[in-house]
Amino acid sequence: MKYTAYLILALLISGNAFGQQSTDWFLISRNTGKKVLSNGDSIRVFGFAQSLGEQPGVPGPTLFANEGDSVHIDVWNVSQGAPHSIHLHGLDVNQENDGVPHLSWSIGHMEHGYYHFKAPHAGTYLYHCHVASTIHVQAGMYGLIIIKPPDGSKTTWDGGYQYVNEQSYFLSEIDTNWHTDSVLDHDHDTTNTIHSVEVPKFEPQFFLINGLSDQQLVDAGESFNSAVGQVDYTRLANIGYRGVRVTFPPDLHARIISSDGRPLPAEEITDTVYVYPGERFGVLTDPSVEFTGQISFDYIDLNTMNVDQTQVIPVNVSGFADLDEMISDDLAFSIVPNPFDQTSTVQFHLSESKKVRIRILDLMGNEITNVQVQNLNIGKNSFEIGDELKASGLYLVQIFIDEKLSGLKKLIKL
Ligand SMILES: [Cu+2]
Incomplete structure (x- = not known):
């Protein structure tokens, strides 16, 4: 044994x-x-x-x-x-x-x-x-x-980039005329390089996100849910024949960070992403206000450039009261004491020299503090919070390492 x-x-x-x-x-x-x-x-x-x-x-x-x-x-x-x-x-x-x-x-x-x-x-x-x-x-x-x-x-x-939640929107279409037995049971001879199969002109009637369209998306409860200050990762991929214009609500602060499985040299801040057949994009969002809205997907016929149809995914961004905290292991990000009365200390660990910024938001999304931390050590570091948080209540503390959001924590002032 x-x-x-x-x-x-x-x-x-x-x-x-x-x-x-x-x-x-x-x-x-x-x-x-x-x-x-x-x-x-x-x-x-x-x-x-x-x-x-x-x-x-x-x-x-x-x-x-x-x-x-x-x-x-x-x-x-x-x-x-x-x-x-x-x-x-x-x-x-x-x-x-x-x-x-x-x-x-x-x-x-x-x-x-x-x-x-x-x-x-x-x-x-x-x-x-x-x-x-x-x-x-x-x-x-x-x-x-x-x-x-x-x-x-x-x-x-x-x-x-670290994120809290991720979701994928996988785009395609269906033309029911291609789903008849006569088309699907075509000649399966693959020994010839060229062999012709009679197919109808492709004129899709159904425009899908993750295999669903219209009322099906509603019934499945498909929605984009986030909270103020929360970073989420959205994957967009298109296997259809239409180009899809994806429009994010401006308050989501969408940024394209990767294309076709590779990071972009510089992130592109944009609310609109065109996803052509075969393409994939990675989009980072970090809303700073509470709101409801929608992400729209316009399916564009690439021959005529007309929009065939639009699908939507509802967006619900709540306050950060119900946000999922984000703490990376190697950063060992903590705030003690929490809740606090007079002062509290943000603690974190650095394994190499990095730029560190701490930003604090109040419940309304107002920025209370946004400072670069000075005199950093390799190893344990701390940053004092005190007088700048005047009112009692809930605050959000964000820590950025080399300008990347690397930690999110809620802090309560008594
Ligand atoms: Cu096959």
């Missing part, structure tokens, strides 16, 4: 020492899914499920890994004849693992396909079937891949 315990421990340690964990994804490709649309109609879809008893969803399951992980995908094709594959969009995989037929291979009915890659830079990526991809993607064979930083923390990437 004793020896077994030692052996398991040794394995865990060696895995961590190399910083490489193994992540396994299992997907079943199906051709006989059903999807209910916002008008109540049910259409036939293709898609990916994670167990045999499960219906394939559109989009497919969101797959997670940490940067540096060794990722293995086992795809089992249970689809009555049609071959499928997995193409990892935006991930730098070698050709053998790329899922493009003729370049790699496709998976036949009742066969397994194995893909392997090392999880790249933390970010948002896509997977989709690459067999007759115009049809199979529209049929529903796509999903999101989210790569977290190596430690899996709520940080945009290693050394990036």
